[in-house]
Amino acid sequence: MFSQLFSVFLTYVYTQNCYIREQAFTLRWPVRANTASSEGLDAKSDKNKTLWRHSMMRVHAKRAGVLLSGLMLPALSHADWGMNMVPGVTGTSNEIFSLHMTILWICVAIGVVVFGVMFWSIIAHRKSDDREPAHFHENTAVEILWTIIPFVILVAMAIPATATLVDMYDTSESDIDIKVTGYQWKWKYDYINDDFGYFSNLATSQDEIYNRLEKNENYLLEVDNPLVIPVGKKVRLLLTANDVIHSWWVPEFGVKKDAIPGFINETWTRVDEPGIYRGQCTELCGTYHGFMPVVVKAVPQEEYDSWLAEQKAAAEKERELTQKDWTMDELMERGEKVYATACAACHQADGSGAPPAFPALKGSAIATGDMAGHLDIVVNGKPGTAMQAFGEQLNEADLAAVITYERNAWGNNTGDMVTPKEVFDYKNQQ
Amino acid sequence: MSAVADTHAQAHHHGPASGITRWLFTTNHKDIGTMYLVFSFTMFLLGGTMAMVIRAELFQPGLQIVQPEFFNQMTTMHGLIMVFGAVMPAFVGLANWMLPLMIGAPDMALPRMNNWSFWLLPCAFLILVSTLFMSGGAPNFGWTFYAPLSTTYGPPSTTFFIFAVHIMGISSIMGAINVIATILNLRAPGMTLMKMPLFVWTWLITAFLLIAVMPVLAGVVTMMLMDINFGTSFFDASGGGDPVLFQHVFWFFGHPEVYIMILPAFGAVSHIIPAFSRKRLFGYASMVYAVGAIALLSFIVWAHHMFTVGVPIAGQLFFMYATMLIAVPTGVKVFNWVATMFRGSLTFEAPMLFAVAFVILFTIGGFSGLMLAIAPADFQYHDTYFVVAHFHYVLVPGAIFGIFASAYFWLPKWTGHMYDETLAKTHFWLSFIGMNLAFFPMHFLGLAGMPRRIPDYALQFADFNMVSSIGAFMFGATQLLFLAIVIKCVRGGEKAAAKPWEGAEGLEWTVPSPAPYHTFATPPEVK
Numbered sequence: 001m002f003s004q005l006f007s008v009f010l011t012y013v014y015t016q017n018c019y020i021r022e023q024a025f026t027l028r029w030p031v032r033a034n035t036a037s038s039e040g041l042d043a044k045s046d047k048n049k050t051l052w053r054h055s056m057m058r059v060h061a062k063r064a065g066v067l068l069s070g071l072m073l074p075a076l077s078h079a080d081w082g083m084n085m086v087p088g089v090t091g092t093s094n095e096i097f098s099l100h101m102t103i104l105w106i107c108v109a110i111g112v113v114v115f116g117v118m119f120w121s122i123i124a125h126r127k128s129d130d131r132e133p134a135h136f137h138e139n140t141a142v143e144i145l146w147t148i149i150p151f152v153i154l155v156a157m158a159i160p161a162t163a164t165l166v167d168m169y170d171t172s173e174s175d176i177d178i179k180v181t182g183y184q185w186k187w188k189y190d191y192i193n194d195d196f197g198y199f200s201n202l203a204t205s206q207d208e209i210y211n212r213l214e215k216n217e218n219y220l221l222e223v224d225n226p227l228v229i230p231v232g233k234k235v236r237l238l239l240t241a242n243d244v245i246h247s248w249w250v251p252e253f254g255v256k257k258d259a260i261p262g263f264i265n266e267t268w269t270r271v272d273e274p275g276i277y278r279g280q281c282t283e284l285c286g287t288y289h290g291f292m293p294v295v296v297k298a299v300p301q302e303e304y305d306s307w308l309a310e311q312k313a314a315a316e317k318e319r320e321l322t323q324k325d326w327t328m329d330e331l332m333e334r335g336e337k338v339y340a341t342a343c344a345a346c347h348q349a350d351g352s353g354a355p356p357a358f359p360a361l362k363g364s365a366i367a368t369g370d371m372a373g374h375l376d377i378v379v380n381g382k383p384g385t386a387m388q389a390f391g392e393q394l395n396e397a398d399l400a401a402v403i404t405y406e407r408n409a410w411g412n413n414t415g416d417m418v419t420p421k422e423v424f425d426y427k428n429q430q
Numbered sequence: 431m432s433a434v435a436d437t438h439a440q441a442h443h444h445g446p447a448s449g450i451t452r453w454l455f456t457t458n459h460k461d462i463g464t465m466y467l468v469f470s471f472t473m474f475l476l477g478g479t480m481a482m483v484i485r486a487e488l489f490q491p492g493l494q495i496v497q498p499e500f501f502n503q504m505t506t507m508h509g510l511i512m513v514f515g516a517v518m519p520a521f522v523g524l525a526n527w528m529l530p531l532m533i534g535a536p537d538m539a540l541p542r543m544n545n546w547s548f549w550l551l552p553c554a555f556l557i558l559v560s561t562l563f564m565s566g567g568a569p570n571f572g573w574t575f576y577a578p579l580s581t582t583y584g585p586p587s588t589t590f591f592i593f594a595v596h597i598m599g600i601s602s603i604m605g606a607i608n609v610i611a612t613i614l615n616l617r618a619p620g621m622t623l624m625k626m627p628l629f630v631w632t633w634l635i636t637a638f639l640l641i642a643v644m645p646v647l648a649g650v651v652t653m654m655l656m657d658i659n660f661g662t663s664f665f666d667a668s669g670g671g672d673p674v675l676f677q678h679v680f681w682f683f684g685h686p687e688v689y690i691m692i693l694p695a696f697g698a699v700s701h702i703i704p705a706f707s708r709k710r711l712f713g714y715a716s717m718v719y720a721v722g723a724i725a726l727l728s729f730i731v732w733a734h735h736m737f738t739v740g741v742p743i744a745g746q747l748f749f750m751y752a753t754m755l756i757a758v759p760t761g762v763k764v765f766n767w768v769a770t771m772f773r774g775s776l777t778f779e780a781p782m783l784f785a786v787a788f789v790i791l792f793t794i795g796g797f798s799g800l801m802l803a804i805a806p807a808d809f810q811y812h813d814t815y816f817v818v819a820h821f822h823y824v825l826v827p828g829a830i831f832g833i834f835a836s837a838y839f840w841l842p843k844w845t846g847h848m849y850d851e852t853l854a855k856t857h858f859w860l861s862f863i864g865m866n867l868a869f870f871p872m873h874f875l876g877l878a879g880m881p882r883r884i885p886d887y888a889l890q891f892a893d894f895n896m897v898s899s900i901g902a903f904m905f906g907a908t909q910l911l912f913l914a915i916v917i918k919c920v921r922g923g924e925k926a927a928a929k930p931w932e933g934a935e936g937l938e939w940t941v942p943s944p945a946p947y948h949t950f951a952t953p954p955e956v957k
Binding site: 134169291 | 491492493494498499502565566570571572576578579582583585586667668671672673674707708709710711712713714715716738739740743746747750751754755757758761762764765768769771772773774775776777778786789790793794797800801804805806807809810812813814874877878879881882883884885886887888889890891
């Protein structure tokens with residue numbers, strides 16, 4: 001009952017807000033609505049009034065409608081405000097949605113009865129009405145009843161919940177297996193049957209995050225390389241993490257599973273609707289936890305097949321890069337880019353770091369000292385610190401480029417250069 | 431027993447010592463209770479200020495006020511300070527003040543330990559809060575401090591955090607021992623267990639929960655200490671350890687912990703509702719059994735915090751069923767309160783307002799708890815704002831409103847003055863509106879897909895976040911009013927009678943208001 005009242009209140013606040021916004025719009029842009037016309041000033045303001053009246057009417061109608069639906073359907077989905085869970089696009093997400101709605105309505109019903117009795121007492125049984133209190137207490141029949149009835153409701157609830165859970169845990173007979181690895185703060189997708197994989201980074205610019213640019217509609221929910229899956233296929237996801245615990249969530253799939261270092265978790269999904277689906281990491285994983293979205297692109301089978309072929313060819317080409325003969329300039333150029341995506345978040349673009357957690361590379365003993373030590377820390381990481389083992393994250397060309405870059409940028413002018421082949425040999429001698 | 435009372439009678443005409451030594455060396459349960467309450471309110475304001483920082487950053491999408499790193503420190507410190515600094519000490523303060531008065535005892539059973547367990551707390555929190563000023567910053571891994579984020583990847587101040595938790599734990603365990611010793615040994619003649627006031631019952635059970643789980647917390651932070659400083663690998667997978675083990679151990683402490691924070695409020699509300707309904711509590715015995723059942727069940731539900739961790743399906747089902755089962759005894763309690771109000775003769779002074787809001791809003795928190803218990807649905811709710819809404823609904827109108835209700839109920843007894851009823855009612859209504867405005871929209875945010883513990887969010891979450899922030903500022907600012915009300919009440923006001931509430935019952939109302947420095951030197955007789 002309370003939640004009902006409250007949702008009515010909220011919707012009221014909302015429509016009020018709409019109204020203010022629309023009004024602000026008309027006030028701020030009085031001319032914009034009729035720029036195409038050549039009417040005079042008076043005509044313009046007349047037209048503005050009409051516009052304003054129309055918007056008022058719209059708001060009133062909206063408010064009435066919202067109030068009504070607020071009364072009838074508390075906490076039900078309201079398109080603009082996203083008040084409810086999405087039914088989603090998979091069988092699992094739909095089953096979860098129906099469980100959610102069932103238990104929600106059971107709670108609402110119990111709430112109406114319990115709070116009904118309570119408000120009845122609050123209104124009707126006041127001392128100010130000279131009421132004498134009743135003296136009843138303890139009634140075994142009532143007490144047994146109010147223990148048994150909730151128990152029966154719970155059993156009724158547990159049955160469909162168990163069925164859904166069993167289904168969610170059935171990862172057998174998958175069509176495609178994809179390994180999902182959580183890193184601080186990005187995801188890696190490995191198509192383990194096809195021998196390629198790639199990182200998926202946040203694509204939102206710092207300018208948008210720091211309010212220097214207007215935010216686009218997918219603000220914080222956009223990546224450079226989304227996970228691509230075909231529609232209508234059972235996709236099994238094998239989740240793990242490289243550093244701390246992350247959690248991979250796409251609300252519209254009804255799939256959320258923790259990615260834990262040292263563990264491999266399994267889950268699955270089958271998406272029938274092509275489209276782009278967005279989610280986020282949901283386990284606190286450090287500073288930029290709020291900035292590692294999950295984006296999945298579900299495409300028809302033919303499109304998936306051609307995408308797959310492209311990726312495999314590109315992966316083959318990457319491997320060839322290792323064999324190529326590189327010049328210093330090529331390595332520096334490539335290294336600067338790799339540094340910006342893989343290293344700059346901690347060690348900063350100018351190599352100054354953020355001590356003590358993230359040491360400076362500018363003039364550091366490692367970046368200007370022995371090459372083997374530098375290779376070791378980049379390839380294997382430094383256990384016990386945030387320094388990751390980049391040997392598995394970057395290919396040989398990128399590793400060689402970034403090490404070369406670090407040894408020659410920001411005044412670390414060692415003149416040293418390491419080639420992808422040398423990195424390859426270093427990794428394989430271990 | 432009587433021999434002790436007799437010899438003590440010679441020397442007991444002394445009042446409190448004067449100056450700072452009164453507070454440093456006191457062994458008086460009333461002084462210690464007051465210190466706990468003042469400490470708790472200070473921490474409440476500090477933790478609340480951090481919440482204001484969080485809500486200010488979340489007022490709009492984008493980063494405006496703080497950086498993500500500091501935001502994480504705020505969420506972590508807010509949680510730790512509110513749980514360990516505000517809610518738990520407030521209940522210990524109430525226990526110190528009221529348990530001896532309710533059972534007719536002259537003081538707590540172990541008064542010197544009582545002093546020691548209080549004074550450990552400011553030390554612990556001095557250490558904890560000082561981490562904010564250390565290089566690398568304060569703990570930033572959430573109040574649940576999951577490994578390896580808190581071990582391998584934690585800031586250097588983590589060791590200080592661990593030490594602070596150890597000290598708090600020692601304080602809590604000593605406090606719990608004291609409560610048990612007092613209740614089991616110092617009850618007035620004739621007060622059998624099943625005649626004890628419910629606040630005493632709920633505290634007795636809470637104390638056992640504390641003794642059972644605080645050592646587990648100490649264990650888990652010690653394992654962290656070892657991992658960080660002594661090269662062990664309890665939680666480090668690359669050394670053969672297990673990050674999930676951390677969560678099992680933590681939540682084995684964590685789940686009973688949430689009942690530690692709510693059971694004493696259950697007890698207090700079970701006094702306040704009958705008092706202002708002028709009608710006996712509907713089912714005393716079933717209330718006691720329900721609290722016992724909740725306490726027992728709280729030990730076998732911990733993995734419901736870990737449904738997405740990858741627990742095998744058999745475990746998943748077990749923890750889902752066990753969790754759902756908690757709804758039964760909780761329902762019994764709510765039904766009892768409602769049945770007590772039914773056909774009573776109700777008035778709505780501030781304690782009753784807070785108590786009624788407690789029942790309604792705690793029940794809403796219980797409903798979302800039941801929804802969260804449904805494991806498949808939890809895959810969608812887990813680690814979203816729906817969870818944030820849920821636990822703030824059980825903790826703010828649950829624990830905090832329970833504490834406010836108790837404070838207003840017993841303030842006349844503590845100070846000898848009636849508080850300003852108009853101001854208190856204003857405090858209630860502003861808190862009530864602010865709290866709902868702050869936390870109800872969080873349900874919608876969570877269902878719409880907003881993860882918790884993020885400093886910035888996608889645009890579709892903007893409107894409700896703004897509403898929530900406005901509510902939070904309102905709730906936060908209102909709490910200063912409570913401070914003013916209490917100060918006003920301490921300094922003066924209408925004289926309070928020994929029993930200022932018409933319908934109140936219990937031994938605490940048989941002593942004068944304010945309660946003399948020493949009470950029940952000779953135990954009363956309970957029929």
